[in-house]
Amino acid sequence: MAGLRSIILRSPLCRRCFTSKVSFLRSISHAMLPKSKIFGYTLFTGFGITWYLDRNLSIYAKDLSDVNILKEADNLYTSENDPRELYNFLIKYEDSANADILWRLARSARDLALTGTDVSSDEKKALTYKAFEVAKRGLEIDDRNWGCHKWYAIVLGDVGDYEGTKIKISNAYVIKEHLEKALELNPKDATTAHCIGVWCKVFAELPWYQQKMASILFAAPPSSSYEEAIEMFQHAENIDPNFYSVNLLELGYCYKMVGDTKRAMLYLGKAAKYPSVNDEDRDAAIKADKLLAELLAQSKA
Structure with missing residues (x-):
């Protein structure tokens, strides 16, 4: 960023139009900064404007970097490459504060757990919990992000496979709530509608002993019907036929x-x-x- 300062301070525009570097920087600060900020920054002239440029250009660079990460992740997702390649790419950004990166990482961890080659049972479990941890953090960062709601719901169901039927059933309402929120935030995502359909189908044919367990866990146990499942599967088809x-x-x-x-x-x-x-x-x-x-x-x- 020092190079940027040097370019600004030595520019022909600066030498030609202003009598000093200070007046040049002050004029830029008046053009770029809100009026409420001008007084404070003009007190420090060069320091103020270069600090402002450094800060905002670094934010822009970060945003641009995130755009490139998302673009590469989506390219890898739609390719025929091994799912481990996408996971290895995204895991480098697990500390990101970008919710769109985090739900893609959760998805890739789950994909690798389910379809990756040479994935041991221990690694599959670790990937499942990693997916859950990342999706949960993405949701905490941005609870208006449809992808975080969707993948949090999906991986919460996966975690239930490791923690037993009681936990899986107790999470049922939470799973459906997040799926419905995801569909509300992004009505054009057919796979979310499909997932709600699967939820309805599962509870339409819940075995009697699981129904009994559900009645113990809930005052009003989760239930559904094949008709409700059909409605959601058909809704998914209406969004994206034959998807x-x-x-x-x-x-x-x-x-x-x-x-x-x-x-x-x-x-x-x-x-x-x-x-x-x-x-x-x-x-x-x-x-x-x-x-x-x-x-x-x-x-x-």
Whole structure:
């Protein structure tokens, strides 16, 4: 930043238009600073304006750096690279105060835990808790950030897998609350609507012993229905048609469960024919084919 001061102080504009460096700096301070600040900074002339430039240019540089980090992270996320590459890139910024960086780090930690190669069970658990810690901190920094709400909810559910059914059920309302907040803040995110649909489906078919546990934990236990799940899966499709093979599969499954065979076969057929670009798509196609076979068998019975 000393170089910047030197350029300003030696500029031809300074020599040509003003009789001294002091008057030059004072004129800049009057142009750049709010009126309430001018008096104090003009008392210190050169020191004041260079301090102001140093501070604001450093903030600008930080913002610019964050933009580049986010751009690179999004490029890596949409590539076919190993998820560890994105995680290794973002973990360097785990102390960032930028909530958009933090929820992307939480997402990448979860992706690596679930789909990374050569991930041990111990590392998977550590990554899950790292994702939770980072998402929580992002939410504390900016509780109006839709991505932090979304990924906090998702990884809170993952943590429940390690802490037992009681904890998982006790977190149910918190998970749904954050998902609904994420969708409110970003109504165009289809995957958030899908996650709410999954929540509804899970509680629509909660086993009796878990229902009993829920009734102990809550005065009004969380519950839902296949119809509510269909509403959210369909909402996700309305936002972004055919965006996710699993959303099509879940729609077909839920329509099957409510006895709407025509719509069930429609969405299961779409899931079965969905372009397979990863294991999740391939698994969805296998499940869809199986459900279609069951429906065809029922229609012939």
